[in-house]
Amino acid sequence: MISVRLEPENKDVCVERAKTVTQLLHALGRKPGRALVIRAGQLLTPDLNLRPDDHIIVRDVGSRG
Amino acid sequence: MKCTRCSDQAVVALPSHHAAFCAPCYLVFARRLVERAIKEHAMLTPEDRVLVAISGGKDSLALAWMLKELGYDVSGLHIDVGIPESSPIARGYAERFCTTQAIPLHILDLQSQGLAMCEVKKRVKRPICSVCGQTKRYFFNTFTLNNGYSVVATGHNLDDETSRLMANVMRWDTAYLSDQGPVMPAEKGFAKKIKPLFRMTEFETANLCFIAGIDYGHAPCPYSAKASFPVYKRLLADLEDIQPGRKIHFYDAFLQRGRQGFASAETTDQAVDPCVHCGYPTSTGECGVCRLRTMMKE
Incomplete structure:
Protein backbone atom coordinates (compact mmCIF):
# COMPACT_ATOMS: atom_id res chain seq x y z
CA MET A 1 0.00 0.00 0.00
CA ILE A 2 1.59 3.27 -1.14
CA SER A 3 0.50 6.41 0.70
CA VAL A 4 0.21 9.49 -1.47
CA ARG A 5 -0.16 13.17 -0.64
CA LEU A 6 -1.89 14.97 -3.53
CA GLU A 7 -0.92 18.61 -3.94
CA PRO A 8 -2.04 21.34 -4.17
CA GLU A 9 -5.29 20.04 -2.65
CA ASN A 10 -3.36 18.41 0.25
CA LYS A 11 -5.42 15.27 0.12
CA ASP A 12 -4.06 11.91 1.34
CA VAL A 13 -4.89 8.72 -0.51
CA CYS A 14 -3.59 5.14 -0.61
CA VAL A 15 -2.82 3.26 -3.79
CA GLU A 16 -2.51 -0.51 -4.13
CA ARG A 17 -0.64 -2.41 -6.79
CA ALA A 18 1.45 0.36 -8.33
CA LYS A 19 4.90 -0.98 -9.08
CA THR A 20 6.22 2.05 -10.97
CA VAL A 21 5.76 5.81 -11.00
CA THR A 22 3.88 5.52 -14.29
CA GLN A 23 1.47 2.98 -12.77
CA LEU A 24 0.97 5.20 -9.73
CA LEU A 25 0.15 8.22 -11.87
CA HIS A 26 -2.24 6.11 -13.95
CA ALA A 27 -3.99 4.91 -10.79
CA LEU A 28 -4.39 8.53 -9.73
CA GLY A 29 -5.72 9.63 -13.12
CA ARG A 30 -2.61 11.66 -13.90
CA LYS A 31 0.04 11.58 -16.59
CA PRO A 32 3.82 12.02 -16.59
CA GLY A 33 4.73 15.56 -17.53
CA ARG A 34 1.82 17.07 -15.64
CA ALA A 35 2.85 16.34 -12.05
CA LEU A 36 6.01 16.13 -10.00
CA VAL A 37 6.44 12.82 -8.19
CA ILE A 38 8.52 13.18 -5.04
CA ARG A 39 9.87 10.57 -2.61
CA ALA A 40 12.00 11.53 0.37
CA GLY A 41 12.71 14.94 -1.12
CA GLN A 42 13.81 13.53 -4.47
CA LEU A 43 12.13 13.77 -7.86
CA LEU A 44 11.24 10.46 -9.51
CA THR A 45 11.15 9.70 -13.22
CA PRO A 46 8.23 7.63 -14.62
CA ASP A 47 10.26 4.44 -15.05
CA LEU A 48 11.32 4.10 -11.41
CA ASN A 49 10.05 1.28 -9.23
CA LEU A 50 8.08 1.96 -6.07
CA ARG A 51 8.01 0.05 -2.79
CA PRO A 52 4.79 -0.88 -0.96
CA ASP A 53 5.70 1.26 2.05
CA ASP A 54 6.60 4.36 0.05
CA HIS A 55 5.31 7.80 0.99
CA ILE A 56 4.93 9.81 -2.19
CA ILE A 57 3.98 13.39 -2.98
CA VAL A 58 2.23 13.95 -6.31
CA ARG A 59 2.23 17.67 -7.07
CA ASP A 60 0.19 18.85 -10.05
CA VAL A 61 2.02 21.52 -12.03
CA GLY A 62 -0.82 23.12 -13.96
CA SER A 63 -1.42 26.70 -12.86
CA ARG A 64 -5.04 27.57 -12.22
CA GLY A 65 -5.06 31.31 -12.27
CA MET B 1 16.71 6.34 -16.55
CA LYS B 2 20.10 8.01 -16.98
CA CYS B 3 20.98 11.65 -17.41
CA THR B 4 21.51 12.51 -21.07
CA ARG B 5 24.49 14.73 -20.27
CA CYS B 6 26.42 12.87 -17.55
CA SER B 7 24.80 9.38 -17.28
CA ASP B 8 24.08 9.84 -13.59
CA GLN B 9 20.63 8.89 -12.25
CA ALA B 10 18.06 11.20 -13.90
CA VAL B 11 15.39 13.00 -11.88
CA VAL B 12 13.51 14.69 -14.75
CA ALA B 13 12.37 12.99 -17.96
CA LEU B 14 11.51 15.23 -20.91
CA PRO B 15 10.16 13.25 -23.89
CA SER B 16 9.69 16.45 -25.90
CA HIS B 17 13.45 17.00 -25.79
CA HIS B 18 14.31 13.28 -26.09
CA ALA B 19 16.26 13.78 -22.88
CA ALA B 20 16.45 13.17 -19.15
CA PHE B 21 18.55 15.04 -16.62
CA CYS B 22 20.01 14.73 -13.15
CA ALA B 23 19.47 17.75 -10.91
CA PRO B 24 22.71 19.66 -11.70
CA CYS B 25 22.39 19.03 -15.44
CA TYR B 26 18.72 20.07 -15.36
CA LEU B 27 19.75 23.49 -14.08
CA VAL B 28 22.17 23.77 -17.01
CA PHE B 29 19.42 22.71 -19.42
CA ALA B 30 16.95 25.25 -18.01
CA ARG B 31 19.53 28.00 -18.07
CA ARG B 32 20.23 27.32 -21.74
CA LEU B 33 16.53 27.43 -22.63
CA VAL B 34 16.21 30.88 -21.08
CA THR B 268 -6.19 48.57 -38.65
CA ASP B 269 -4.00 51.38 -37.43
CA GLN B 270 -6.07 52.52 -34.50
CA ALA B 271 -4.94 55.85 -33.08
CA VAL B 272 -3.45 55.53 -29.60
CA ASP B 273 -3.32 58.70 -27.51
CA PRO B 274 -2.62 59.46 -23.85
CA CYS B 275 -5.56 58.95 -21.48
CA VAL B 276 -7.15 62.30 -20.69
CA HIS B 277 -6.77 61.60 -16.96
CA CYS B 278 -3.57 59.64 -16.41
CA GLY B 279 -1.66 59.74 -19.69
CA TYR B 280 -1.75 55.94 -20.22
CA PRO B 281 -1.95 55.04 -23.91
CA THR B 282 -5.50 54.31 -25.00
CA SER B 283 -7.64 54.37 -28.11
CA THR B 284 -10.76 55.48 -26.26
CA GLY B 285 -9.87 58.86 -24.74
CA GLU B 286 -10.16 57.59 -21.17
CA CYS B 287 -8.23 54.40 -20.39
CA GLY B 288 -9.88 51.28 -18.98
CA VAL B 289 -8.40 51.67 -15.50
CA CYS B 290 -9.54 55.30 -15.20
CA ARG B 291 -13.02 54.22 -16.30
CA LEU B 292 -12.89 51.52 -13.64
CA ARG B 293 -11.79 54.01 -10.99
CA THR B 294 -14.68 56.30 -11.93
CA MET B 295 -17.16 53.44 -11.76
CA MET B 296 -15.89 52.29 -8.35
CA LYS B 297 -16.30 55.81 -6.95
CA GLU B 298 -19.93 56.07 -8.07
Whole structure:
Protein backbone atom coordinates (compact mmCIF):
# COMPACT_ATOMS: atom_id res chain seq x y z
CA MET A 1 0.00 0.00 0.00
CA ILE A 2 1.59 3.27 -1.14
CA SER A 3 0.50 6.41 0.70
CA VAL A 4 0.21 9.49 -1.47
CA ARG A 5 -0.16 13.17 -0.64
CA LEU A 6 -1.89 14.97 -3.53
CA GLU A 7 -0.92 18.61 -3.94
CA PRO A 8 -2.04 21.34 -4.17
CA GLU A 9 -5.29 20.04 -2.65
CA ASN A 10 -3.36 18.41 0.25
CA LYS A 11 -5.42 15.27 0.12
CA ASP A 12 -4.06 11.91 1.34
CA VAL A 13 -4.89 8.72 -0.51
CA CYS A 14 -3.59 5.14 -0.61
CA VAL A 15 -2.82 3.26 -3.79
CA GLU A 16 -2.51 -0.51 -4.13
CA ARG A 17 -0.64 -2.41 -6.79
CA ALA A 18 1.45 0.36 -8.33
CA LYS A 19 4.90 -0.98 -9.08
CA THR A 20 6.22 2.05 -10.97
CA VAL A 21 5.76 5.81 -11.00
CA THR A 22 3.88 5.52 -14.29
CA GLN A 23 1.47 2.98 -12.77
CA LEU A 24 0.97 5.20 -9.73
CA LEU A 25 0.15 8.22 -11.87
CA HIS A 26 -2.24 6.11 -13.95
CA ALA A 27 -3.99 4.91 -10.79
CA LEU A 28 -4.39 8.53 -9.73
CA GLY A 29 -5.72 9.63 -13.12
CA ARG A 30 -2.61 11.66 -13.90
CA LYS A 31 0.04 11.58 -16.59
CA PRO A 32 3.82 12.02 -16.59
CA GLY A 33 4.73 15.56 -17.53
CA ARG A 34 1.82 17.07 -15.64
CA ALA A 35 2.85 16.34 -12.05
CA LEU A 36 6.01 16.13 -10.00
CA VAL A 37 6.44 12.82 -8.19
CA ILE A 38 8.52 13.18 -5.04
CA ARG A 39 9.87 10.57 -2.61
CA ALA A 40 12.00 11.53 0.37
CA GLY A 41 12.71 14.94 -1.12
CA GLN A 42 13.81 13.53 -4.47
CA LEU A 43 12.13 13.77 -7.86
CA LEU A 44 11.24 10.46 -9.51
CA THR A 45 11.15 9.70 -13.22
CA PRO A 46 8.23 7.63 -14.62
CA ASP A 47 10.26 4.44 -15.05
CA LEU A 48 11.32 4.10 -11.41
CA ASN A 49 10.05 1.28 -9.23
CA LEU A 50 8.08 1.96 -6.07
CA ARG A 51 8.01 0.05 -2.79
CA PRO A 52 4.79 -0.88 -0.96
CA ASP A 53 5.70 1.26 2.05
CA ASP A 54 6.60 4.36 0.05
CA HIS A 55 5.31 7.80 0.99
CA ILE A 56 4.93 9.81 -2.19
CA ILE A 57 3.98 13.39 -2.98
CA VAL A 58 2.23 13.95 -6.31
CA ARG A 59 2.23 17.67 -7.07
CA ASP A 60 0.19 18.85 -10.05
CA VAL A 61 2.02 21.52 -12.03
CA GLY A 62 -0.82 23.12 -13.96
CA SER A 63 -1.42 26.70 -12.86
CA ARG A 64 -5.04 27.57 -12.22
CA GLY A 65 -5.06 31.31 -12.27
CA MET B 1 16.71 6.34 -16.55
CA LYS B 2 20.10 8.01 -16.98
CA CYS B 3 20.98 11.65 -17.41
CA THR B 4 21.51 12.51 -21.07
CA ARG B 5 24.49 14.73 -20.27
CA CYS B 6 26.42 12.87 -17.55
CA SER B 7 24.80 9.38 -17.28
CA ASP B 8 24.08 9.84 -13.59
CA GLN B 9 20.63 8.89 -12.25
CA ALA B 10 18.06 11.20 -13.90
CA VAL B 11 15.39 13.00 -11.88
CA VAL B 12 13.51 14.69 -14.75
CA ALA B 13 12.37 12.99 -17.96
CA LEU B 14 11.51 15.23 -20.91
CA PRO B 15 10.16 13.25 -23.89
CA SER B 16 9.69 16.45 -25.90
CA HIS B 17 13.45 17.00 -25.79
CA HIS B 18 14.31 13.28 -26.09
CA ALA B 19 16.26 13.78 -22.88
CA ALA B 20 16.45 13.17 -19.15
CA PHE B 21 18.55 15.04 -16.62
CA CYS B 22 20.01 14.73 -13.15
CA ALA B 23 19.47 17.75 -10.91
CA PRO B 24 22.71 19.66 -11.70
CA CYS B 25 22.39 19.03 -15.44
CA TYR B 26 18.72 20.07 -15.36
CA LEU B 27 19.75 23.49 -14.08
CA VAL B 28 22.17 23.77 -17.01
CA PHE B 29 19.42 22.71 -19.42
CA ALA B 30 16.95 25.25 -18.01
CA ARG B 31 19.53 28.00 -18.07
CA ARG B 32 20.23 27.32 -21.74
CA LEU B 33 16.53 27.43 -22.63
CA VAL B 34 16.21 30.88 -21.08
CA GLU B 35 19.51 32.12 -22.54
CA ARG B 36 18.38 30.94 -25.98
CA ALA B 37 15.04 32.75 -25.66
CA ILE B 38 16.75 35.97 -24.59
CA LYS B 39 19.36 35.82 -27.34
CA GLU B 40 17.07 34.75 -30.21
CA HIS B 41 14.62 37.54 -29.53
CA ALA B 42 17.02 40.25 -28.33
CA MET B 43 15.12 40.51 -25.07
CA LEU B 44 17.78 41.96 -22.82
CA THR B 45 21.16 43.62 -22.69
CA PRO B 46 23.47 43.62 -19.65
CA GLU B 47 22.59 47.29 -19.12
CA ASP B 48 18.85 46.71 -18.75
CA ARG B 49 17.07 47.33 -15.45
CA VAL B 50 14.52 44.52 -15.38
CA LEU B 51 11.25 44.64 -13.48
CA VAL B 52 9.87 41.11 -13.00
CA ALA B 53 6.14 40.75 -12.47
CA ILE B 54 6.13 38.51 -9.41
CA SER B 55 2.83 36.84 -8.57
CA GLY B 56 4.25 34.36 -6.07
CA GLY B 57 3.57 31.39 -8.37
CA LYS B 58 6.19 29.05 -9.78
CA ASP B 59 6.71 30.76 -13.12
CA SER B 60 7.36 34.28 -11.88
CA LEU B 61 9.63 33.06 -9.10
CA ALA B 62 11.55 30.77 -11.47
CA LEU B 63 11.94 33.70 -13.86
CA ALA B 64 13.25 36.11 -11.22
CA TRP B 65 15.63 33.42 -9.92
CA MET B 66 16.96 32.59 -13.38
CA LEU B 67 17.42 36.21 -14.50
CA LYS B 68 19.37 36.89 -11.33
CA GLU B 69 21.45 33.75 -11.93
CA LEU B 70 22.19 35.07 -15.42
CA GLY B 71 23.51 38.30 -13.90
CA TYR B 72 20.78 40.74 -14.82
CA ASP B 73 19.78 43.72 -12.68
CA VAL B 74 16.46 42.39 -11.39
CA SER B 75 13.75 43.86 -9.15
CA GLY B 76 10.26 42.55 -8.56
CA LEU B 77 6.80 44.08 -8.52
CA HIS B 78 4.03 42.18 -6.78
CA ILE B 79 0.50 43.44 -7.31
CA ASP B 80 -1.76 42.48 -4.43
CA VAL B 81 -5.08 42.23 -6.26
CA GLY B 82 -7.18 42.23 -3.10
CA ILE B 83 -8.84 38.81 -3.10
CA PRO B 84 -9.05 37.69 0.53
CA GLU B 85 -8.93 33.95 -0.22
CA SER B 86 -5.72 34.01 -2.26
CA SER B 87 -3.94 37.38 -2.28
CA PRO B 88 -2.33 37.23 1.20
CA ILE B 89 -0.96 33.76 0.43
CA ALA B 90 0.51 34.83 -2.91
CA ARG B 91 1.99 37.99 -1.41
CA GLY B 92 3.63 35.97 1.35
CA TYR B 93 5.37 33.69 -1.15
CA ALA B 94 6.58 36.69 -3.16
CA GLU B 95 7.93 38.45 -0.08
CA ARG B 96 9.69 35.38 1.35
CA PHE B 97 11.27 34.53 -2.00
CA CYS B 98 12.60 38.04 -2.61
CA THR B 99 13.95 38.30 0.92
CA THR B 100 15.73 34.95 0.57
CA GLN B 101 17.13 35.79 -2.86
CA ALA B 102 18.00 39.42 -2.00
CA ILE B 103 15.84 40.69 -4.87
CA PRO B 104 14.31 44.15 -4.26
CA LEU B 105 10.53 43.80 -4.19
CA HIS B 106 7.94 46.52 -4.66
CA ILE B 107 4.37 45.86 -3.53
CA LEU B 108 1.42 47.61 -5.14
CA ASP B 109 -1.84 47.08 -3.28
CA LEU B 110 -4.94 47.48 -5.45
CA GLN B 111 -7.08 48.05 -2.38
CA SER B 112 -5.15 51.27 -1.76
CA GLN B 113 -6.08 52.29 -5.30
CA GLY B 114 -9.77 51.61 -4.66
CA LEU B 115 -9.55 48.66 -7.05
CA ALA B 116 -9.58 45.54 -4.86
CA MET B 117 -10.78 42.80 -7.20
CA CYS B 118 -13.18 41.36 -4.63
CA GLU B 119 -15.06 44.69 -4.80
CA VAL B 120 -14.56 45.24 -8.52
CA LYS B 121 -16.09 41.81 -9.21
CA LYS B 122 -19.36 42.95 -7.62
CA ARG B 123 -19.64 45.90 -9.97
CA VAL B 124 -18.38 44.89 -13.41
CA LYS B 125 -20.27 42.96 -16.05
CA ARG B 126 -17.16 41.82 -17.95
CA PRO B 127 -15.33 38.63 -16.88
CA ILE B 128 -13.32 39.50 -13.79
CA CYS B 129 -10.19 37.77 -15.17
CA SER B 130 -10.22 40.21 -18.08
CA VAL B 131 -10.59 43.23 -15.80
CA CYS B 132 -7.92 41.97 -13.40
CA GLY B 133 -5.50 41.29 -16.26
CA GLN B 134 -6.07 44.71 -17.78
CA THR B 135 -5.55 46.38 -14.41
CA LYS B 136 -2.33 44.48 -13.71
CA ARG B 137 -0.95 45.31 -17.17
CA TYR B 138 -1.72 48.97 -16.52
CA PHE B 139 0.19 49.04 -13.24
CA PHE B 140 3.11 46.94 -14.47
CA ASN B 141 3.47 49.27 -17.43
CA THR B 142 3.18 52.53 -15.51
CA PHE B 143 5.43 51.31 -12.68
CA THR B 144 8.09 50.27 -15.19
CA LEU B 145 8.07 53.61 -16.98
CA ASN B 146 7.78 55.77 -13.86
CA ASN B 147 10.57 54.07 -11.91
CA GLY B 148 13.43 53.90 -14.38
CA TYR B 149 13.10 50.28 -15.49
CA SER B 150 13.82 49.56 -19.13
CA VAL B 151 11.80 46.37 -19.49
CA VAL B 152 9.12 44.37 -17.69
CA ALA B 153 9.50 40.58 -17.68
CA THR B 154 6.62 38.17 -17.10
CA GLY B 155 6.68 34.45 -16.34
CA HIS B 156 4.50 33.33 -19.24
CA ASN B 157 5.57 29.80 -20.16
CA LEU B 158 5.13 27.64 -23.24
CA ASP B 159 1.77 26.32 -22.03
CA ASP B 160 0.51 29.88 -21.51
CA GLU B 161 1.69 30.97 -24.93
CA THR B 162 0.45 27.96 -26.89
CA SER B 163 -2.95 27.93 -25.18
CA ARG B 164 -3.34 31.62 -25.94
CA LEU B 165 -2.25 31.02 -29.53
CA MET B 166 -4.73 28.21 -29.91
CA ALA B 167 -7.53 30.34 -28.46
CA ASN B 168 -6.65 33.11 -30.90
CA VAL B 169 -6.59 30.64 -33.80
CA MET B 170 -9.95 29.18 -32.81
CA ARG B 171 -11.41 32.69 -33.11
CA TRP B 172 -9.15 33.63 -36.07
CA ASP B 173 -8.48 36.79 -34.12
CA THR B 174 -6.12 38.48 -36.55
CA ALA B 175 -5.47 41.46 -34.30
CA TYR B 176 -4.18 39.26 -31.47
CA LEU B 177 -2.43 36.86 -33.85
CA SER B 178 -0.57 39.74 -35.46
CA ASP B 179 1.22 40.77 -32.29
CA GLN B 180 1.41 37.68 -30.07
CA GLY B 181 4.99 36.86 -29.24
CA PRO B 182 7.67 36.74 -26.56
CA VAL B 183 8.66 40.39 -27.00
CA MET B 184 6.55 43.51 -27.20
CA PRO B 185 8.74 46.50 -28.04
CA ALA B 186 8.57 49.81 -26.19
CA GLU B 187 6.28 51.98 -28.28
CA LYS B 188 3.35 54.39 -28.12
CA GLY B 189 3.76 54.87 -24.36
CA PHE B 190 4.02 51.17 -23.55
CA ALA B 191 7.07 49.69 -21.83
CA LYS B 192 9.02 46.87 -23.44
CA LYS B 193 7.64 43.50 -22.32
CA ILE B 194 9.42 40.16 -22.51
CA LYS B 195 8.61 36.51 -21.75
CA PRO B 196 11.96 34.75 -21.24
CA LEU B 197 10.32 31.46 -20.13
CA PHE B 198 8.37 30.98 -23.35
CA ARG B 199 10.44 27.92 -24.30
CA MET B 200 9.75 26.17 -20.95
CA THR B 201 6.61 24.21 -20.11
CA GLU B 202 4.82 24.41 -16.78
CA PHE B 203 6.30 21.02 -15.94
CA GLU B 204 9.77 22.34 -16.64
CA THR B 205 9.37 25.48 -14.51
CA ALA B 206 7.92 23.35 -11.68
CA ASN B 207 10.97 21.08 -11.86
CA LEU B 208 13.24 24.11 -11.90
CA CYS B 209 11.61 25.46 -8.74
CA PHE B 210 11.90 22.12 -6.99
CA ILE B 211 15.56 21.61 -7.88
CA ALA B 212 16.50 25.24 -7.13
CA GLY B 213 14.70 25.07 -3.79
CA ILE B 214 12.15 27.74 -4.68
CA ASP B 215 9.02 27.54 -2.52
CA TYR B 216 6.07 28.77 -4.52
CA GLY B 217 2.37 29.29 -4.01
CA HIS B 218 -0.19 27.13 -5.72
CA ALA B 219 -3.43 28.37 -4.18
CA PRO B 220 -5.66 28.93 -7.21
CA CYS B 221 -7.46 32.21 -7.67
CA PRO B 222 -11.08 31.58 -6.56
CA TYR B 223 -12.34 33.55 -9.57
CA SER B 224 -10.42 31.62 -12.26
CA ALA B 225 -12.74 28.60 -12.58
CA LYS B 226 -14.40 29.95 -15.74
CA ALA B 227 -11.18 30.95 -17.51
CA SER B 228 -10.98 29.44 -20.99
CA PHE B 229 -7.22 28.97 -21.38
CA PRO B 230 -7.07 25.86 -19.12
CA VAL B 231 -9.33 24.08 -21.61
CA TYR B 232 -6.84 24.73 -24.40
CA LYS B 233 -3.96 23.78 -22.11
CA ARG B 234 -5.53 20.38 -21.52
CA LEU B 235 -6.14 19.83 -25.23
CA LEU B 236 -2.55 20.72 -26.05
CA ALA B 237 -1.22 18.57 -23.22
CA ASP B 238 -3.14 15.60 -24.65
CA LEU B 239 -1.64 16.32 -28.05
CA GLU B 240 1.83 16.60 -26.51
CA ASP B 241 1.42 13.13 -24.96
CA ILE B 242 0.83 11.68 -28.42
CA GLN B 243 3.34 13.89 -30.26
CA PRO B 244 6.10 15.02 -27.85
CA GLY B 245 7.50 18.39 -28.90
CA ARG B 246 4.35 19.51 -30.68
CA LYS B 247 3.81 22.59 -28.47
CA ILE B 248 7.19 24.20 -29.06
CA HIS B 249 7.01 23.39 -32.78
CA PHE B 250 3.54 24.95 -32.97
CA TYR B 251 4.76 28.14 -31.31
CA ASP B 252 8.14 28.37 -33.03
CA ALA B 253 6.56 27.87 -36.45
CA PHE B 254 3.96 30.54 -35.67
CA LEU B 255 6.70 33.02 -34.78
CA GLN B 256 8.77 32.12 -37.84
CA ARG B 257 6.09 31.75 -40.51
CA GLY B 258 2.63 32.54 -39.18
CA ARG B 259 2.69 35.80 -37.32
CA GLN B 260 4.00 37.97 -40.12
CA GLY B 261 1.11 36.91 -42.33
CA PHE B 262 -1.39 38.13 -39.77
CA ALA B 263 0.63 41.31 -39.20
CA SER B 264 0.44 42.24 -42.87
CA ALA B 265 -3.27 41.39 -43.02
CA GLU B 266 -4.05 43.43 -39.91
CA THR B 267 -4.37 46.85 -41.49
CA THR B 268 -6.19 48.57 -38.65
CA ASP B 269 -4.00 51.38 -37.43
CA GLN B 270 -6.07 52.52 -34.50
CA ALA B 271 -4.94 55.85 -33.08
CA VAL B 272 -3.45 55.53 -29.60
CA ASP B 273 -3.32 58.70 -27.51
CA PRO B 274 -2.62 59.46 -23.85
CA CYS B 275 -5.56 58.95 -21.48
CA VAL B 276 -7.15 62.30 -20.69
CA HIS B 277 -6.77 61.60 -16.96
CA CYS B 278 -3.57 59.64 -16.41
CA GLY B 279 -1.66 59.74 -19.69
CA TYR B 280 -1.75 55.94 -20.22
CA PRO B 281 -1.95 55.04 -23.91
CA THR B 282 -5.50 54.31 -25.00
CA SER B 283 -7.64 54.37 -28.11
CA THR B 284 -10.76 55.48 -26.26
CA GLY B 285 -9.87 58.86 -24.74
CA GLU B 286 -10.16 57.59 -21.17
CA CYS B 287 -8.23 54.40 -20.39
CA GLY B 288 -9.88 51.28 -18.98
CA VAL B 289 -8.40 51.67 -15.50
CA CYS B 290 -9.54 55.30 -15.20
CA ARG B 291 -13.02 54.22 -16.30
CA LEU B 292 -12.89 51.52 -13.64
CA ARG B 293 -11.79 54.01 -10.99
CA THR B 294 -14.68 56.30 -11.93
CA MET B 295 -17.16 53.44 -11.76
CA MET B 296 -15.89 52.29 -8.35
CA LYS B 297 -16.30 55.81 -6.95
CA GLU B 298 -19.93 56.07 -8.07
